[in-house]
Amino acid sequence: MNLKAYRFTGGKVSLADIPTDADGGLTRADAEARMVTLGARLAELQERLYAEGKRSVLLVLQARDAGGKDGTVKHVFAGVNPQGVRVTSFKAPTLQERAHDFLWRVHAQTPPAGFIGVFNRSHYEDVLVPRVHGLLDGRGARRRLEHLVAFEALLHDSGTRVVKAYLHISKEEQRQRLQARLDDPQKHWKFDPADLAERELWDKYTAVYETVIERSGTKRAPWYVIPSDHKWYRNLVVSQLLVDTLEDLDPQFPPPTFDASKIRLK
C-alpha cells in the first residue's frame, strides 16, 4: 500500500477532495488479514527500536469527535509490547499547565529513545479550538503553527520521527457514531453534550484543519489525511504508516559489549 496520496508536506489541502470512505479497493476481510501480518511486523520493529535505544517515533492523532482516535490506538497497538509504547491523552490543560507556554506540557510527554509515543489529541488542539471559537485570529494561529513546526523540527533532528494523522470522517459518519453512543448506555461515558456544539461548527473546523495541515505539514513532520469512515481501513493505513516509518528508520539490535563464546555460566 502506497501512502503517498494521503501525505502532505506543504501546499494546498482541500479536505472535500479526499474521500472519507476510501477503502483502497479492499474488503474488510482483506484488511483484517493484512492487519495480522502488519501487527506482527510492528511488534518486531518495536522490539528492535527498544533494543537499539537510540531513536523514537511520535504518532500524533487528530480527529473530530468520534473520529476514531481511541479505536485506532486500541486496534493498531493490540499485540505491541506496552512497555515500549506511551500513549498520552491530552485533556483541557490544568492550572499549572496553563501557567506555561502551550508546548510545555507537550514537550514533557515526547517519547524517549527506544519508545513509540502516541498523542491522542495534541498541541494542535491549541490552534484548532481557539481559532474556531474566535479566541485566536489568523495571525495568532499562524504564529502558533510556526512554533509547532520549529518544535517538531527539534524533535526530528534529535532522533524522533514525527508522523501526524488526521482521521478524516464525513459529517454523516460522525452523526451515526454519536447516535450509537447515545443508543448504548455502556457508551454514554464517551458522549459529551458539548460535542453537539462543536458539530455545529463542522465547516469552520474543516477550514482550520486545512490551514493547519497546509502550514504544519513538513518533510520532517508530515501530515497524513486518513480516510476513516471504514474503521478497518483506517486501522490498516495507520498500521502501515507506522511500519513504513519504522522500516525507514531500520533500527538495529545493538552490538554486544562482550564475547558470548567466552562466557561460561555456573
Added chain:
Amino acid sequence: MNLKAYRFTGGKVSLADIPTDADGGLTRADAEARMVTLGARLAELQERLYAEGKRSVLLVLQARDAGGKDGTVKHVFAGVNPQGVRVTSFKAPTLQERAHDFLWRVHAQTPPAGFIGVFNRSHYEDVLVPRVHGLLDGRGARRRLEHLVAFEALLHDSGTRVVKAYLHISKEEQRQRLQARLDDPQKHWKFDPADLAERELWDKYTAVYETVIERSGTKRAPWYVIPSDHKWYRNLVVSQLLVDTLEDLDPQFPPPTFDASKIRLK
C-alpha cells in the same frame, strides 16, 4: 484458580518451600486457552476502570535477572488498550533522581485514576540491591521497608489498588535463560555481564527477598510469590491476579450527565 496459596500479607516466608515449577495441574494448552478468556475479561475490566475514572491499579513486578518481568508485561497486556496502561521500567537512578528521597521518582510514576500502572522493577530495588551488597544494614533496610509500607498505604487509601508480584524461578531456570540469551545474537542486548556477579549472590538475594516480602506484604499491598519456571503458568497467574483485583474493585461505567432520549442529532 485460587491465588491464596501465593499470597503474603505478613508473617514468615520461606521461598524454598514454594515450588518454582508449579503448574496448577494444568497443561500449557489448558493455560493458553484460559489466557484467551482472561485476556478478554481483563480488556473489558480495564475499559470500565478507565471509563469510571476514579480508581487505579498498580502492579509491581519484581524478579531476579531473567525472571520474566518483560515477558509478563508483553503477554499479560497483549490485547489490553495501551491507552489505559502505563508501564514504567525503573533503571539506575539519574543524578536528579538521586538528589531526592528514594520514593520521589516512584511517586511521580504512580497510575492516575482510571489507569493500570505496571512497575517493571520498583522501589524494592532500593532495598534489595544495597542490602545484598552491604551498602545498607539490617536496620537501614527495615527503615526503608517501613517507608515503603507507609507509601503503599497512602496509595491504597487514595484509590490505588496495589498488588506486588515476585516472579519465582529456580537457579537452574535462570541458568538456562541466561544461556539462551548468550546463544541468540538477537537476545544479546538483554544480557548484561554484570548479571553474572548478581547470580553469584543468589542465596543472599533469597534471604533479602524473604525479609522484604515478610515486612512489606500487607493487606493493603499484598505480595504474591508466583511460580515462574513455566512462563505460561506465570502469565496465567498474573492475569488472574489482575482480573481478581479488578473484579473486586468492580468499576462502573459512570452515570450519564444527560438524558440520551432527549438528544436529537442533526
